[in-house]
Amino acid sequence: MTPDTDTGPRHYLNAEYGFRSWLLTTDHKRIALLYLASVTVMFALGGLFAIAVRLELLTPAGDVMQAETYNKMFTMHGIAMVFFFLIPAVPAVLGNFLIPLMIGARDLAFPRINLLSWYIFVLGALFSLYAMIAGGVDTGWTFYTPYSTAWSNTNVVPTAVGIFITGFSSILTGLNFMATIHRMRAPGLTWFRLPLFVWAHYATSIIMILGTPVLAITIVLVALDRVGGFGIFDPAVGGDPVLFQHLFWFYSHPAVYIMILPSMGVISELVACFARKRVFGYDFVAFSSLAIALVGFLVWGHHMFVSGQSVYAALVFSVLSFLVAIPSAVKVFNWTATLYKGRITFETPMIYVFGFVGLFTIGGLTGLFLAALGLDVHVHDTYFIVAHFHYIMVGGVIMGYLGGLHFWWPKITGRMYPEWWGRISAFVIFIGFNLTFFPQFVLGYLGMPRRYHAYPEEFQVLNVMSTAGASILGVGYLIPLVYMIWSMRYGTPAPANPWGARGLEWETPSPPPTHNFPGVPVVTTEAYDYSAQEATRV
Amino acid sequence: MSDHVVPLRVYYLIFAALMALTTVTVAVAYLDLGLLNTWVAMTIAVLKATMVVLYFMHVRWSSRLVPVLIVAGLVWMVILIALTMSDYVSRAWLGTPGG
Amino acid sequence: MSDARGVLWHHFHSLEQQKDTATLGMWIFLVTEILFFGGLFAVYVVYRTAYPEAWMDGSHTLDVAVGAVNTAVLIGSSLTMAMAVHAAQLGRRGGLVVFLLATILLGGAFLGIKGVEYHHKWEENLIPGPGFDFHGQGKGHVQLFFALYFAMTGMHALHMVIGLGLLLNLVRQGLRGRFGVDYNTPVEMVGLYWHFVDIVWIFLFPLLYLIGRH
Numbered sequence: 001m002t003p004d005t006d007t008g009p010r011h012y013l014n015a016e017y018g019f020r021s022w023l024l025t026t027d028h029k030r031i032a033l034l035y036l037a038s039v040t041v042m043f044a045l046g047g048l049f050a051i052a053v054r055l056e057l058l059t060p061a062g063d064v065m066q067a068e069t070y071n072k073m074f075t076m077h078g079i080a081m082v083f084f085f086l087i088p089a090v091p092a093v094l095g096n097f098l099i100p101l102m103i104g105a106r107d108l109a110f111p112r113i114n115l116l117s118w119y120i121f122v123l124g125a126l127f128s129l130y131a132m133i134a135g136g137v138d139t140g141w142t143f144y145t146p147y148s149t150a151w152s153n154t155n156v157v158p159t160a161v162g163i164f165i166t167g168f169s170s171i172l173t174g175l176n177f178m179a180t181i182h183r184m185r186a187p188g189l190t191w192f193r194l195p196l197f198v199w200a201h202y203a204t205s206i207i208m209i210l211g212t213p214v215l216a217i218t219i220v221l222v223a224l225d226r227v228g229g230f231g232i233f234d235p236a237v238g239g240d241p242v243l244f245q246h247l248f249w250f251y252s253h254p255a256v257y258i259m260i261l262p263s264m265g266v267i268s269e270l271v272a273c274f275a276r277k278r279v280f281g282y283d284f285v286a287f288s289s290l291a292i293a294l295v296g297f298l299v300w301g302h303h304m305f306v307s308g309q310s311v312y313a314a315l316v317f318s319v320l321s322f323l324v325a326i327p328s329a330v331k332v333f334n335w336t337a338t339l340y341k342g343r344i345t346f347e348t349p350m351i352y353v354f355g356f357v358g359l360f361t362i363g364g365l366t367g368l369f370l371a372a373l374g375l376d377v378h379v380h381d382t383y384f385i386v387a388h389f390h391y392i393m394v395g396g397v398i399m400g401y402l403g404g405l406h407f408w409w410p411k412i413t414g415r416m417y418p419e420w421w422g423r424i425s426a427f428v429i430f431i432g433f434n435l436t437f438f439p440q441f442v443l444g445y446l447g448m449p450r451r452y453h454a455y456p457e458e459f460q461v462l463n464v465m466s467t468a469g470a471s472i473l474g475v476g477y478l479i480p481l482v483y484m485i486w487s488m489r490y491g492t493p494a495p496a497n498p499w500g501a502r503g504l505e506w507e508t509p510s511p512p513p514t515h516n517f518p519g520v521p522v523v524t525t526e527a528y529d530y531s532a533q534e535a536t537r538v
Numbered sequence: 539m540s541d542h543v544v545p546l547r548v549y550y551l552i553f554a555a556l557m558a559l560t561t562v563t564v565a566v567a568y569l570d571l572g573l574l575n576t577w578v579a580m581t582i583a584v585l586k587a588t589m590v591v592l593y594f595m596h597v598r599w600s601s602r603l604v605p606v607l608i609v610a611g612l613v614w615m616v617i618l619i620a621l622t623m624s625d626y627v628s629r630a631w632l633g634t635p636g637g
Numbered sequence: 638m639s640d641a642r643g644v645l646w647h648h649f650h651s652l653e654q655q656k657d658t659a660t661l662g663m664w665i666f667l668v669t670e671i672l673f674f675g676g677l678f679a680v681y682v683v684y685r686t687a688y689p690e691a692w693m694d695g696s697h698t699l700d701v702a703v704g705a706v707n708t709a710v711l712i713g714s715s716l717t718m719a720m721a722v723h724a725a726q727l728g729r730r731g732g733l734v735v736f737l738l739a740t741i742l743l744g745g746a747f748l749g750i751k752g753v754e755y756h757h758k759w760e761e762n763l764i765p766g767p768g769f770d771f772h773g774q775g776k777g778h779v780q781l782f783f784a785l786y787f788a789m790t791g792m793h794a795l796h797m798v799i800g801l802g803l804l805l806n807l808v809r810q811g812l813r814g815r816f817g818v819d820y821n822t823p824v825e826m827v828g829l830y831w832h833f834v835d836i837v838w839i840f841l842f843p844l845l846y847l848i849g850r851h
Contacts, residue, residue: 110658171669179658184649210611213672213673213675217792230765231784237776237781246679310624310628313628549719556715560708564847580843615679622683
């Protein structure tokens, strides 16, 4: 079967050709690919800034660039990665593609709004890109006041406007997912028969809806202060800079759950398939997604332990931050229990699963260290924090994203990626990642501050290790980029269900036809209905 | 939401009630009730908003999911305000460095 | 989608599911608006609690009568909006257009009155920024009251302007006979948005105009 000739079956990729058919599409699958291209570009951009940072940190002296330039590098690395890659990647690429398929629908609830959300994403990215090219921004991705409102003379407002615009993309995606999951499930597909990927995206949508608007208004206030001199965060008229932090982190902490939850959803799907077993404790995993979304909104003050926040408020946020680890731990335990007495195989997606579970566990446990007031006071604003969040963001989110991309690649493109290259690059990424970021835990614990372009001599060895690791990690990311593009033309054509997986998305051809399903699927079984007789690889 | 057509009479009644409550709000503002002034004003505002939601916005005849959404939004706004205020209210209790 | 019979999109199985979903979608959007304005309310609560006298001083410069009239105007526009939806549901094209125009008129009146208020504040040097000067006392906490006054009513006014645009679009479509008994979803959706904007003002009025008036 050669899906890309005119004599073969029609599917969403060859249904129509030409720029207009892509740029004016309302097909959720094509929109997912539009997002894939965009977020990959932004990831590359963020990677370039990371190279600049790691290059400077090879030597203790600030000899590669000025301090001001370095400030711009880490700021723009953070902005590109957080707002333009980590938040949209899994939901807008995998979520968009898979949610209608997984629930037996023909599209999302609002296909035109889906396309609009992509255009809004691109518009926001262009704004921020313009700001970066026109001189950059140096406030840190966190834009703390009063530096961002009163003192920085870099392109704060254009960058903030770009992020404001992109926030709407996030809101519209969450809105679409929520309405879709509520109203468009196939007959027989009750809530507790949904794949856990869908539960994860539902919980993510809750956070997008409730959190992003607060970031939006905070950006408006920063702009009013900076451009109009309103004084909302200006101590001279009684304003409190820490109030900015409350508003900012009210969104930005839940934002990290927007980043990790969809990836966790991916892991649930992968673990069930490659252990050939239903996910242990389905109900608990489903509810844990909701619990993370809810409790995740109650912990933001743990970013402000040394900002001048009241100690009593800090105590409350500390306790709540310990609590929020529990639902995440529930997931890790349940994925592990799923492996017990499973028939495990180690295809590329499964390697990413193991990578995720190990690295996310380390990231999560170090998060507990940071929830403890006594310890956080010492390691706040050091590399310990940087290591902690990179273990979650890269070791967690990106591992899940890559695992999912490989797992569903046959469905998305109708082609298999080269399996051995997949496994090799997964290992290269794992090794490169640990070499980059584990030394940073040590550095932070020893006291090296973050956001400094120079450091004391005694930290150089660990920094060199970190930069070496980053080079390996970079290579690790390039390899899949190459072979996945290669596979779109030369990869082995994929059957409908190459992994012998369960789920409605596997019951339609690879790639799916534009309307996903010929009729209306009817669901009669639980999710992950793997049993010895039925679970065979094609 | 099914195509429930609300009789115009209902709309006129709600409008009248909203006007009356607005008058009450303004009148009460000129009485000295101390701290209660703000609470009374907010209570009246909540009442007015509830009438608009239930009748003008048809929530009375809408899917039960809608009130859940509205309450969620309000609860989250309260979380933002309450936890933020927990910082400001308690700052003076222990004398943090710098005030 | 070109006539009043309602076109069923390919991914829905019934007009009822389609309309139901649209309503749900609009409500989810309104929840985001609750949080959007909620951020402003949070700032308001923090600073009013910290600076109660400044809040009173600031509020006293606002004209209660004008604010009350504006409140009545906006509530009136909610009534006409509800009546527009009613007309659409009954397929009364003429009534729909009349009530939409009435809503636009009242909304425009609100914005006009607001504009006059803003102009007075500008004349009195009460716009926050370098030129702010409260009754010759220079800067101070009262500037924060005005920062919030302009941020909150300004954001509200921006939403009203968008609403007027949406309403004008409905008039255009209504005149062409787009809406009827079988299809009036856009009218209802804009109605939900308009009522929400009214509700925001229902809270803004006492919070800004009615502080310490006794």
